[in-house]
Amino acid sequence: xxxxxxxxxxxxxxxxxxxxxxxxxxxxxxxxxxxxxxxxxxxxxxxxxxxxxxxxxxxxxxxxxxxxxxxxxxxxxxxxxxxxxxxxxxxxxxxxxxxxxxxxxxxxxxxxxxxxxxxxxxxxxxxxxxxxxxxxxxxxxxxxx
Numbered sequence: 001x002x003x004x005x006x007x008x009x010x011x012x013x014x015x016x017x018x019x020x021x022x023x024x025x026x027x028x029x030x031x032x033x034x035x036x037x038x039x040x041x042x043x044x045x046x047x048x049x050x051x052x053x054x055x056x057x058x059x060x061x062x063x064x065x066x067x068x069x070x071x072x073x074x075x076x077x078x079x080x081x082x083x084x085x086x087x088x089x090x091x092x093x094x095x096x097x098x099x100x101x102x103x104x105x106x107x108x109x110x111x112x113x114x115x116x117x118x119x120x121x122x123x124x125x126x127x128x129x130x131x132x133x134x135x136x137x138x139x140x141x142x143x144x145x
Contacts, residue, residue, distance in 0.1 A: 005069045006132050010125040012071040017122040019047050019074045024115045031106040036094045042104035044080035044111075049073070080105055 023045040030042040052071045082105040090099030 003132055003136060007129065009069055009071055010128045010132075012073065014122055014125045016047070016049055016072040016074055017118045017125070019077070020118040021115065021122070023047050023077060024111050024118065027104075027106045027111050028108065028115075030104050031108050031111070033104050034092070034094050035102045036096055038084055038086070038102050041084040041102040042106070043084065044082065044104065044106045045077050046080055047077050048075040050075040082107075 027044045033042045035041040050073045052073050054069045054071070084105045085103040086100050087103060088099055089095055089101045092101045094101050
């Protein structure tokens with residue numbers, strides 16, 4: 001694995017965490033949105049990640065392979081299957097004939113914890129890239145001696 005591969009791996013992880021942060025921001029922005037129908041209520045968005053492994057032939061065309069690197073891909077962004085919040089509010093202009101209003105299924109505490117995790121993952125990948133830059137600089141200095 002080359003140093004460039006490490007940049008690719010870290011970069012793919014940062015792109016995935018960016019998608020994750022965007023879905024969290026959307027969820028938090030719509031956390032208190034209301035609707036007259038259950039179908040119209042906002043549902044929390046969740047990204048689905050997938051690991052993509054790249055294999056390298058180590059036996060000159062024979063059957064032996066090993067994983068040379070892996071990347072993160074965003075497979076999809078799906079809606080949460082958690083039920084929406086149904087509240088009895090007969091005075092609300094969005095209330096249906098039975099007096100119910102439907103609110104999003106976003107759990108703000110869960111979203112905040114997810115945001116902290118995504119932020120830390122992103123920061124970790126920035127640190128990895130910084131260390132790779134430092135290693136490259138050290139290699140260049142070794143060549144000058």
